[in-house]
Amino acid sequence: MKKNRVEAFSDGVIAIIITIMVLELKVPHGNQLHDLKSLLPIALSYVLSFVNVGLYWNNHHHLFQAVEKINGKVLWANTHLLFWLSLMPFSTAWMGENDFTKWPVILYGFILMMSGIAYFILVRTLLPIHQKDTALAKAIGNDFKGKFSVIVYSVAVIIGYWSVTIALILYVVVAATWLIPDKRIEEVI
Amino acid sequence: MKKNRVEAFSDGVIAIIITIMVLELKVPHGNQLHDLKSLLPIALSYVLSFVNVGLYWNNHHHLFQAVEKINGKVLWANTHLLFWLSLMPFSTAWMGENDFTKWPVILYGFILMMSGIAYFILVRTLLPIHQKDTALAKAIGNDFKGKFSVIVYSVAVIIGYWSVTIALILYVVVAATWLIPDKRIEEVI
Amino acid sequence: MKKNRVEAFSDGVIAIIITIMVLELKVPHGNQLHDLKSLLPIALSYVLSFVNVGLYWNNHHHLFQAVEKINGKVLWANTHLLFWLSLMPFSTAWMGENDFTKWPVILYGFILMMSGIAYFILVRTLLPIHQKDTALAKAIGNDFKGKFSVIVYSVAVIIGYWSVTIALILYVVVAATWLIPDKRIEEVI
Amino acid sequence: MKKNRVEAFSDGVIAIIITIMVLELKVPHGNQLHDLKSLLPIALSYVLSFVNVGLYWNNHHHLFQAVEKINGKVLWANTHLLFWLSLMPFSTAWMGENDFTKWPVILYGFILMMSGIAYFILVRTLLPIHQKDTALAKAIGNDFKGKFSVIVYSVAVIIGYWSVTIALILYVVVAATWLIPDKRIEEVI
Numbered sequence: 001m002k003k004n005r006v007e008a009f010s011d012g013v014i015a016i017i018i019t020i021m022v023l024e025l026k027v028p029h030g031n032q033l034h035d036l037k038s039l040l041p042i043a044l045s046y047v048l049s050f051v052n053v054g055l056y057w058n059n060h061h062h063l064f065q066a067v068e069k070i071n072g073k074v075l076w077a078n079t080h081l082l083f084w085l086s087l088m089p090f091s092t093a094w095m096g097e098n099d100f101t102k103w104p105v106i107l108y109g110f111i112l113m114m115s116g117i118a119y120f121i122l123v124r125t126l127l128p129i130h131q132k133d134t135a136l137a138k139a140i141g142n143d144f145k146g147k148f149s150v151i152v153y154s155v156a157v158i159i160g161y162w163s164v165t166i167a168l169i170l171y172v173v174v175a176a177t178w179l180i181p182d183k184r185i186e187e188v189i
Numbered sequence: 190m191k192k193n194r195v196e197a198f199s200d201g202v203i204a205i206i207i208t209i210m211v212l213e214l215k216v217p218h219g220n221q222l223h224d225l226k227s228l229l230p231i232a233l234s235y236v237l238s239f240v241n242v243g244l245y246w247n248n249h250h251h252l253f254q255a256v257e258k259i260n261g262k263v264l265w266a267n268t269h270l271l272f273w274l275s276l277m278p279f280s281t282a283w284m285g286e287n288d289f290t291k292w293p294v295i296l297y298g299f300i301l302m303m304s305g306i307a308y309f310i311l312v313r314t315l316l317p318i319h320q321k322d323t324a325l326a327k328a329i330g331n332d333f334k335g336k337f338s339v340i341v342y343s344v345a346v347i348i349g350y351w352s353v354t355i356a357l358i359l360y361v362v363v364a365a366t367w368l369i370p371d372k373r374i375e376e377v378i
Numbered sequence: 379m380k381k382n383r384v385e386a387f388s389d390g391v392i393a394i395i396i397t398i399m400v401l402e403l404k405v406p407h408g409n410q411l412h413d414l415k416s417l418l419p420i421a422l423s424y425v426l427s428f429v430n431v432g433l434y435w436n437n438h439h440h441l442f443q444a445v446e447k448i449n450g451k452v453l454w455a456n457t458h459l460l461f462w463l464s465l466m467p468f469s470t471a472w473m474g475e476n477d478f479t480k481w482p483v484i485l486y487g488f489i490l491m492m493s494g495i496a497y498f499i500l501v502r503t504l505l506p507i508h509q510k511d512t513a514l515a516k517a518i519g520n521d522f523k524g525k526f527s528v529i530v531y532s533v534a535v536i537i538g539y540w541s542v543t544i545a546l547i548l549y550v551v552v553a554a555t556w557l558i559p560d561k562r563i564e565e566v567i
Numbered sequence: 568m569k570k571n572r573v574e575a576f577s578d579g580v581i582a583i584i585i586t587i588m589v590l591e592l593k594v595p596h597g598n599q600l601h602d603l604k605s606l607l608p609i610a611l612s613y614v615l616s617f618v619n620v621g622l623y624w625n626n627h628h629h630l631f632q633a634v635e636k637i638n639g640k641v642l643w644a645n646t647h648l649l650f651w652l653s654l655m656p657f658s659t660a661w662m663g664e665n666d667f668t669k670w671p672v673i674l675y676g677f678i679l680m681m682s683g684i685a686y687f688i689l690v691r692t693l694l695p696i697h698q699k700d701t702a703l704a705k706a707i708g709n710d711f712k713g714k715f716s717v718i719v720y721s722v723a724v725i726i727g728y729w730s731v732t733i734a735l736i737l738y739v740v741v742a743a744t745w746l747i748p749d750k751r752i753e754e755v756i
Binding site (some may be wrong): 002005006008009013014015016017020023072076079082083085088089090093094097098101102103104107112136 | 192195196197201203204205208209211212214216217220221222224225236239243246250253254285312
C-alpha cells in the first residue's frame with residue numbers, strides 16, 4: 001500500500017487543527033489596545049499549541065520520509081494519533097479561557113501525553129514492516145525522545161495537581177527538545 | 190480520467206468533516222474537573238463519529254488503491270457519498286447534546302445508512318468500468334460487508350423507535366466489523 | 379509553471395467551502411422529530427449549494443485535466459473564482475434562514491452569476507496559452523454552457539425582484555444542465 | 568528532503584485561513600437589502616484580506632517552484648510564516664467589526680508586517696542551501712519587493728496612530744505592487 005494518501009489526509013487534518021484553534025481568539029467588543037489584554041492568556045495558549053501541533057506535523061513529515069510501506073494497522077495507528085491531536089483546540093481553549101488554572105492545565109498535558117503515546121504506537125506499528133537496515137529502522141533507533149516526552153508529560157500531569165507552573169514549564173521543555181529537527185532521520189536520508 | 194484529484198478532494202472534505210465535529214465540544218464555563226462531566230455524552234458521540242468517519246476514509250483509501258480509471262458518473266457518486274458524510278457533524282451534535290434520546294439516535298443511524306448506500310452506489314459505479322480480472326473486481330467480490338452494513342443500519346433505525354440502546358449497539362457492531370481492515374483488497378494489491 | 383499546486387489549493391478551498399456550509403445547520407434545542415422541521419428551508423438551501431459547489435469542483439476538475447500549462451494571470455483568475463465561491467456559505471445561510479424571501483434569493487443568484495463570470499474569465503485566460511489543436515481548445519469549443527449559465531443567472535437575478543419562485547426554478551435549471559458531465563472534455567481526453 | 572509535503576501542508580493551512588475568514592460575515596437578522604449595509608466594512612475588510620492571503624499563496628507558489636531542496640530549518644521558517652498568516656482572520660474581523668478605527672487598523676498592519684518578515688526569513692533560509700546559479704538564487708536577486716513591503720508596513724503601522732486613512736492606503740499600495748506576478752521567477756523557470 002502506498003503512503004501518499006496517508007500523508008495527504010494527515011496533512012489535511014493537522015492543517016485544519018492548527019488553523020481552527022485560532023477561532024477561539026474571539027474578536028473583543030471594544031476597539032482599544034487594552035481590549036486585547038484579556039485575550040493574552042488565550043493567545044499564549046494558542047502559541048504553545050501552534051508550536052506543539054507544528055511539531056507533530058514536522059515529526060510526522062520526518063517519519064514518513066523514511067517510511068517505505070504501510071498496512072491497515074498503520075492506517076489505524078495514524079487515525080488514532082489524529083484523534084488525540086483533534087482534541088488540542090478544545091484543551092487549548094479551556095486552558096486559555098481559564099487563565100491557566102489547575103484542571104485545564106492538567107487536561108492539556110493529558111492530551112499531549114496521549115498524543116505522545118499515539119505517536120509512539122504509530123512508530124512501533126511501522127517498525128515491524130521495515131527491515132532492520134532501512135532508513136526508518138536506523139533513524140528511529142531506540143527512540144529516546146519519544147519515550148522521554150511521554151514520561152515527562154505523565155510526570156507533568158501529576159505534578160499539575162500541586163503546581164501549575166511546574167507543569168507548564170515541563171510542557172515547554174518537551175516542546176523545546178523537539179524544536180531541534182530530528183537529526184537522526186535527516187542524516188540517514 | 191485520472192483518480193488523483195478525486196482522492197485529494199475526498200481527503201480534503203473528509204479531513205474537514207472529521208475535524209470540525211470537535212467544534213461541538215464547546216468549552217465549559219467552569220474550570221473544575223466536574224465541569225467536563227456534562228460534556229461526556231457529546232464526547233462519546235464524537236468518538237463514535239470519529240471512528241465512523243475514519244472508517245469511511247479508510248475504506249475509501251482501500252477502494253481507490255484498486256481503482257484504475259474513473260468517469261463523470263464516479264465523480265458524482267463520490268460527491269453524493271461526501272454529501273451524506275457532511276451531515277455527520279450535525280447528527281453527531283444533535284445526538285450528543287440530547288443525551289442519546291430517541292429521534293437524534295434515529296437520525297444518526299439514518300445518516301449512517303444513507304452513507305452506506307452512497308458507498309454501495311460508488312462501488313457499483315466503479316465496477317462496470319473495470320475488467321473482471323482487475324484488482325478492484327477481485328477485491329470487491331460480492332461485497333458482503335457493504336450490504337450487511339446497510340441492512341443492519343436500516344434495522345437499527347426502525348428498532349430505534351422502541352429501543353435506543355439496541356440501535357446504538359447495532360451502530361457499534363457495524364463499526365466493529367469494519368475496524369478489521371479490508372483483507373480482500375490488501376491481499377489482491 | 380506546473381498546474382498541480384493550483385489544483386491542490388483549489389481542491390482545498392472548495393472542500394472547505396462545501397463543508398463549512400453545513401455548520402449553518404445549527405443543532406435544534408428540542409429532541410423531537412418536529413424540531414427538525416424549522417431546519418427544512420436551511421437544509422434545502424444547503425442541498426442546492428452543495429450541488430452547485432460540487433458542480434464547480436467537477437467542472438474545475440474537467441477543465442484542468444485538459445490544461446497543459448498556466449501562468450501568473452491564470453493564478454489570479456483562479457483566485458478570483460475562489461473568492462466568489464467563498465461567499466456561497468454566506469448567501470446560502472441568508473437564503474435558508476429567511477425562508478427563500480426576495481433579497482436573499484436575489485443575492486444568492488448574484489453570487490452564482492459572479493462565480494459563473496469568474497469561471498468564464500478563467501477559461502478565457504487559459505485559452506491564449508494553449509494551441510488551437512490542444513485538448514483544452516477542442517474541449518471548450520464555443521463554451522455554450524458557460525455563456526448560457528451567466529445569461530440565465532442575470533435574468534434570474536432581475537426576475538427575482540418580482541418572482542422568487544421563477545428565480546429559484548432558473549437556478550435549479552442551470553444546475554441541472556451542468557449535472558450532465560462535460561462530454562466535450564471527456565471525449566477529447 | 569522533498570518539498571512536496573511542505574507545499575501540501577502550506578496549501579492546506581492557507582486554504583483554510585482564506586476560507587474561514589468568511590465565517591466572520593455573520594448572516595444579518597433582517598431579509599432586506601439595507602440589512603446588508605452594516606456588513607459593508609466587514610466585507611471590505613474581507614476583500615482586502617482575501618487579496619493579501621491570496622498574494623501569499625501566490626508568492627509561496629512561485630517561490631517553491633524554484634526550490635530544489637529543503638531542510639529542518641526551512642520547515643520551521645515555513646511554519647513561522649503560517650503562524651502569522653493564521654492571525655489574519657482575527658485581525659480582519661477586529662478591523663471590520665470596528666469600522667476601520669485606529670487600533671484594529673494598526674494591529675492589522677502589524678500582522679501583515681510580521682507575515683512579511685516571516686516570508687523574508689523563509690527566503691533567507693532557502694538561499695544558503697541553493698547554489699548561486701540555481702533558479703531560486705537568480706529569481707530572488709536582491710529581493711527588493713520583500714524588503715520594500717516590510718518597510719512600508721512598518722511605516723504604515725506607526726502612521727496609523729495619527730492617520731488611519733494613510734495606513735490603509737499604504738496597505739493597498741503594497742498589495743497592488745504584488746498583484747503583478749513575480750516576473751523574476753517566471754522568467755527564470
